[in-house]
Each structure stands twice: as C-alpha cells, then as structure tokens.
Amino acid sequence: GENVEQHPSTLSVQEGDSAVIKCTYSDSASNYFPWYKQELGKRPQLIIDIRSNVGEKKDQRIAVTLNKTAKHFSLHITETQPEDSAVYFCAASTPSGTYKYIFGTGTRLKVLA
Amino acid sequence: SQTIHQWPATLVQPVGSPLSLECTVEGTSNPNLYWYRQAAGRGLQLLFYSVGIGQISSEVPQNLSASRPQDRQFILSSKKLLLSDSGFYLCAWMRSGATEAFFGQGTRLTVV
Numbered sequence A: 001g002e003n004v005e006q007h008p009s010t011l012s013v014q015e016g017d018s019a020v021i022k023c024t025y026s027d028s029a030s031n032y033f034p035w036y037k038q039e040l041g042k043r044p045q046l047i048i049d050i051r052s053n054v055g056e057k058k059d060q061r062i063a064v065t066l067n068k069t070a071k072h073f074s075l076h077i078t079e080t081q082p083e084d085s086a087v088y089f090c091a092a093s094t095p096s097g098t099y100k101y102i103f104g105t106g107t108r109l110k111v112l113a
Numbered sequence B: 001s002q003t004i005h006q007w008p009a010t011l012v013q014p015v016g017s018p019l020s021l022e023c024t025v026e027g028t029s030n031p032n033l034y035w036y037r038q039a040a041g042r043g044l045q046l047l048f049y050s051v052g053i054g055q056i057s058s059e060v061p062q063n064l065s066a067s068r069p070q071d072r073q074f075i076l077s078s079k080k081l082l083l084s085d086s087g088f089y090l091c092a093w094m095r096s097g098a099t100e101a102f103f104g105q106g107t108r109l110t111v112v
Helices: none
Strands: A004-007 A010-014 A020-023 A032-038 A045-051 A056-059 A063-068 A072-077 A086-093 A102-103 A106-111 B003-007 B010-013 B018-024 B032-038 B044-052 B055-058 B066-072 B073-078 B087-094 B107-111
Touching: A004 A086, A010 A020, A010 A045, A020 A086, A020 A106, A032 A063, A045 A056, A045 A063, A045 A086, A086 B055, A102 B044, B010 B018, B018 B087, B018 B107, B032 B073, B044 B066, B044 B073, B055 B066, B073 B087
Parallel strands: A010 A106, B010 B107
Antiparallel strands: A004 A020, A020 A072, A032 A045, A032 A086, A056 A063, A063 A072, A086 A102, A086 A106, B003 B018, B018 B073, B032 B044, B032 B087, B044 B055, B066 B073, B087 B107
C-alpha cells in the first residue's frame, strides 16, 4: 500500500522567512496530494492541493510543487507569519474507487516573532 | 451546508472498558466516512473507511471496530480498551467522487 514520509518533523523559522516541508510517496498510482493545516486543539483543514497532471500550484503565500518522477512533493510558505504556526500534514491519495488519504507524520512549524 | 459532529470531545476510560465514539454528518447523503487516529508524535493514521451503510474497510489490524448503521452515522467501538488505544480520534467525511475531506473536531481518548 501507499506510504508517505514527511520531513522535517519540526521546523522553526523567523517571521518573514520562508518554510519548506517535503514529502515522498511510494505508490506511483497516487494522483492527488492535499496539504492540511492543524492548529493547536483544532481539526485539520485543507489549505492547498495538487493533482498529478500539474507540477506546481500557488495560492497567495502558499505553493506546492510535485515531482512525479521522483515521487515527492513540497509545501512552500513565503513571508511566514505567526499565524502560520501549526502542524502541517501532507497526504497522498490513489484512485481506488474511493478517495483514501494516507497522511505523512506531520511537521510542527513555529514562526518566531 | 454540510456539518460533521463528533462526540464526546474528551474521554478518559480505564483499561478493559468498552468504547463507543459517534460521528454524524448533516446536509449531505451517501458520504464517504473515515476514522483516523492521531497518536502523539505520529501522523494521521487511517483506521476505517466506509462508502455506504454496512460497508466497512479496515486499514490496520487492531483492537477497534467500526460500524455504519445509517447513511450519515459512523461509529468507532472497542470491547476492551488497551493503553495503546489512547490518542486523538478524528472522523472525516468526503462527498462521493470529490477529493476534499472535512474533519470533525476530534475526540481525545485517554486510557488509564
């Protein structure tokens, strides 16, 4: 089955700097890659996603890149702000008839003011 | 609009006791439903998913079971809890054929 690895497990950056979180997946059939943000004590929420037919997607300060050949994808946050502090999860999904996410282990991002 | 309800928010149970966590979705029909567990320092582990009433798929062998007695109700159960069952349990739903999953508020379970 699918396996998703995520690095780093923790990341501290100064406010205004960029943050990059990387994930790799094992199943070449995976074709959808969402990123979820979980603030302390709250539910995970989708922040951006990318499909396998696209190499990059951007939404304001957040971007995701996908390298299908290498089977890895990354989340980029520019001009980080204190409210970006949270746990971020990547996931991979295969078209098996029902979308089933396999999540990475999460990255705790701390933005230092 | 669609909403997902999960309860209780927190639960402390002794080892060997039974468990029942309930999740309901409103405002949609025939959703795909999921149970995830988030253990300390680990990611979101998929436990069960369901594409319809009475249809349950298990992702990992464990001490838990799931049932879907109604279209918008998903229940996570155990007959005898283990210490290792402690964690943060999240229910999620997804519209059939769609890609975005919506999570409930979660239940923090502590087995003592």
